[in-house]
Amino acid sequence: MTRSASSPVTDTARRAKAAAAVLAPQPRTVRDGALLAIADSLEARSGEIVAANADDIAKARAAGTSEAITDRLTLTPERIAAIAADVRHVVGLPDPVGEVVRGSTLPNGLELRQVRVPLGVVGIIYEARPNVTVDAAALCLKSGNAVLLRGSSSAYASNSALVAVLRDAVESAGLPADVVQLVPGESRESVRELMRARGLVDVLIPRGGASLIRTVVEESTVPVIETGTGNCHVYVDEHADIEMAVKILVNSKASRPSVCNAAETVLVHAGIADAFLPRALAALCEAGVTVHGDDAWQRAGKDAGTHVIAATEEDWAAEYLSYDIAAAVVPGLEAAVEHIRRWSSGHTEAIVTRDQGAARRFVALVDSTAVMVNASTRFTDGGQFGFGAEIGISTQKLHARGPMGLPELTSTKYVVTGEGHIR
Amino acid sequence: MTRSASSPVTDTARRAKAAAAVLAPQPRTVRDGALLAIADSLEARSGEIVAANADDIAKARAAGTSEAITDRLTLTPERIAAIAADVRHVVGLPDPVGEVVRGSTLPNGLELRQVRVPLGVVGIIYEARPNVTVDAAALCLKSGNAVLLRGSSSAYASNSALVAVLRDAVESAGLPADVVQLVPGESRESVRELMRARGLVDVLIPRGGASLIRTVVEESTVPVIETGTGNCHVYVDEHADIEMAVKILVNSKASRPSVCNAAETVLVHAGIADAFLPRALAALCEAGVTVHGDDAWQRAGKDAGTHVIAATEEDWAAEYLSYDIAAAVVPGLEAAVEHIRRWSSGHTEAIVTRDQGAARRFVALVDSTAVMVNASTRFTDGGQFGFGAEIGISTQKLHARGPMGLPELTSTKYVVTGEGHIR
Structure with missing residues (x-):
């Protein structure tokens, strides 16, 4: 058990861990309800999201950012509606949580089941596109995980507005708002703290350029799933x-x-x-x-x-x-x-x-x-591949390899039932 | 791709990686043949193993090691026969390699299969008991992996003798001897180098006390599977x-x-x-x-x-x-x-x-x-749990959780077959 010193990032992670414990045992109906509330809220509040996004766009223009990247950063009511539609699509996907991966009755009569459970707290470190904020949060919620989002500082205003909407929505659905949080701070230091929050964060998934991924893989004490460089x-x-x-x-x-x-x-x-x-x-x-x-x-x-x-x-x-x-x-x-x-x-x-x-x-x-x-x-x-959703493409060999869908956002636990069995 | 500087440890890891590429596509019969050769050789050469073990015992006695630990270190012809019997038992276990984990035909006619493949190079860092040397090597070979063994320095003579027997046996069965190697050096530095051999070693599994495991988890850039502390x-x-x-x-x-x-x-x-x-x-x-x-x-x-x-x-x-x-x-x-x-x-x-x-x-x-x-x-x-073998008990959530059998020593790859399919 790691006892990290207190800081805005570790406090956020601690709240995520507590919220994850509340979220994990919730049935599918509650998680799906939160996702539907998110989709509705995104559309209902697209005005404030677009307004916040305008700040990021203005900054990007002032910094001389390329048109292509500025376009990737841009949110419009139509794009927000498309993001909401993606969230509704996630609602319809099969629930990975509770799936019995293997099971048998042992010779002594013990009943053994290996059951999918949420990972706990998932940290996503990503670049530019603010749609990833909603996408990643939706997949984590669907799979019963709390999520810590660390987007690009160039999208900070957009991401803050989006996460505010997400938090209100999950709360309205009866879940703790802290199942979705933005990692505070725009500096590199906040990423570094996230990578050191072992015991609070269960896995980090970096999504972005090769140098971001290399940094996370080399410096993180939190387990990492490496994604996406493709030669x-x-x-x-x-x-x-x-x-x-x-x-x-x-x-x-x-x-x-x-x-x-x-x-x-x-x-x-x-x-x-x-x-x-x-x-x-x-x-x-x-x-x-x-x-x-x-x-x-x-x-x-x-x-x-x-x-x-x-x-x-x-x-x-x-x-x-x-x-x-x-x-x-x-x-x-x-x-x-x-x-x-x-x-x-x-x-x-x-x-x-x-x-x-x-x-x-x-x-x-x-x-x-x-x-x-x-x-x-x-x-x-x-x-x-027909997975219905993708949180990234793992190029590592442990845990998940290739496109990662909802099952890859879970772990398992063994449940063993007896009637007084001893060895 | 990591390009580590040359050193005895990284050279060993590089040879393991090359040997792993030869081993991975071998059919079950070849891997099982190597295991049977190992079992036979252990019994045939138990004399030289016991002689090497006597050196470790003498050193342990001279250092005032407790009777309990000295006993765990001791190899006798009977104990070696029991170890050989365990290897023969592994031969009979189902082959994890090549198992189709999931498969489907996609709407466009592409055939998708997710197939179990070896991890590649597995590093095991462990303490005292020399039986782990054979046990770990047998499970790695069965699952198509090359293995790097880093045992306790107090068992160095025993482990060297055992690994010499294992290497001769796998070579006699037509596999490169370098699929089984002892990590050279008895110092802490050799463990540190192993932990930094990212790109050469695919996973490290520390087996031993809590402090060993903590060190590996915190310092390794090679992915780690945490095992076995139990409160x-x-x-x-x-x-x-x-x-x-x-x-x-x-x-x-x-x-x-x-x-x-x-x-x-x-x-x-x-x-x-x-x-x-x-x-x-x-x-x-x-x-x-x-x-x-x-x-x-x-x-x-x-x-x-x-x-x-x-x-x-x-x-x-x-x-x-x-x-x-x-x-x-x-x-x-x-x-x-x-x-x-x-x-x-x-x-x-x-x-x-x-x-x-x-x-x-x-x-x-x-x-x-x-x-x-x-x-x-x-x-x-x-x-x-009926797994027939165990390489350790994972207490982490990624990749494997709980007792790890042969499937947990594998990764998967997707094989997709079409007839000129494009997007």
Whole structure:
């Protein structure tokens, strides 16, 4: 048991822990009622949310923030209605709490059940988008957890207004307001205190850029679930259907380059390179993608009259999140796997092949969160996987790996029932 | 990706990572073959193991180590045969690797499977008993993981001899010897390096005293699974069967006081105290247990002519691991839960009651790894739960909670199969 010194952050965490103890045993109807109250309140009070958001926007403009980021920060009554609709969608999802994960009657007659229970207090550290504030709070409430929200300081006014609405709503539904709290303070120090609140906070989930995630992973004594950096690969096997491979490559790279499941490197079997490279270059070029290629790709570019930038080691490591892709020709499947083992962030890798043996080998040898066979890397997503919601995509191996839905926001406990059993 | 500087420990971890990549895709027959070779070799080479063990024993004696600890350190041909038998038992357990945890066909026809895979490299930090060396290695191999073993320096000669036998055996079975390695060095510094080998080691499991576990939890950047400190409680409800409650209390406390699932505190509902305390005191006294009680227990002790030590806050926090128990009378179930929330280590708590509503309330409100209804706390154990093996008892909420068997030594990956699917 950690007894942290008192500070605004640890006091907040302490209140969250007390509120979590009240929330955890509540039946689904109470939690769902709170979510419906949140959705209604967001719409009813969208005026004050938009007003607070205007302050953040004005500050962002004054600071010369890019239009793209300012747009991500912007809340309108329509966007708030969409956020409320997402909350109502969460109400309809199956309740993870109380699910019996396994159960049996032991030889001595003891009844053993492993039951899903809330984690307790979940801390979310995230950047820019204020919709995450509501989204994360809704998923935590649905799964019976109290939530500590630490958003970007650039969205502080918006997040404060949103959390005020959330707290009033959960209170009106009979739950302690402290099940939803904003971490006080806009400084780095408040994040640091949150990372040290072991014993008060059960898990931290950082959502954002690679440097934020690295800091949290390295400095936190609270357990962390690492999310979302994606250096994803598409491997085009010798026995690929070329047309399929081109479609999957372009979709993986260019359908939405800013997200973590976008491809960042394409590896091509030498046996199919002559046929594939010209087709791929033409399609990538048409999609507006710049290729950073090895010698073979550079030669193919020269032949096709397409400029291919010479790739360096930095390209193999890069998570571009832009219309760029690293490209290499490899002598075979094992070399592709070697490259992936060395450079991948372990998010998603795809193989395109008609060869069942190659597909099996690739799946067995690649150690990543998701392996796609003849499908785009873009499918690694809680919504696409049918989870109904996603709190992030874990790229670590403990607790949760891949898209995290509601069950990943729970722990379990064993309930053992006897009639005077002793050992 | 962490690029740790080279050192004997990080070099060992790097070799483990390479060996883990070879081990992970091996079918069950190969892993089971290695385990059978280990069992045979341990028996065949028990002479050299006992000789190495004699060095550790001699050192322990010279250092004035207690007889109990020296006995735990001792290996004989009979004990080695028992260890080999345990390894053969592991061979027969179900293979966790490759198990499909969930699967579905998505609306667009993509086939989604979540499949169990090895974690990769597992580090075990443990104390005294050299049997843990073989036990941990066997469970890691069975679940497809490479293992880094960091035992107590007092067992260094024994562990070195055991690991030499294990490495030869796995190599004879066609696996890289480096799937089993002893962490070099006997100093604290080697533990520290292991804790910093993020990116090379996938998880650390400390098994031992509370201070070892605390150090690892606080200093490790490698993910940790916290095990085994147990401040367990027995709550005797107003509507308990008194005879059953006495039996469960004595069994929970005194059947094996040195283990983590032994009870350390008994809480008694005020409404049953007059009837229960004298019976409990007599039974505890007969079992050789010293009671550290509150005022009510002290008064009952006076009436019964049994000495009850006055309990302080330290007693509520204590994990005695001895024939001592803290004891209090509480006004009701909620007060018992409050006490448990405040002082428990979250391992195991038991309620004794005939009242179904009280049992339900206790189960819902207590946030511990295991909750026993009318059963001894001593049942929280992988063997008792029917898991066939146990690598430790997790008292944390992430990844694994409670006794950890083979599935808890795995992660999962998603395998998604399509026929040219794009988004």
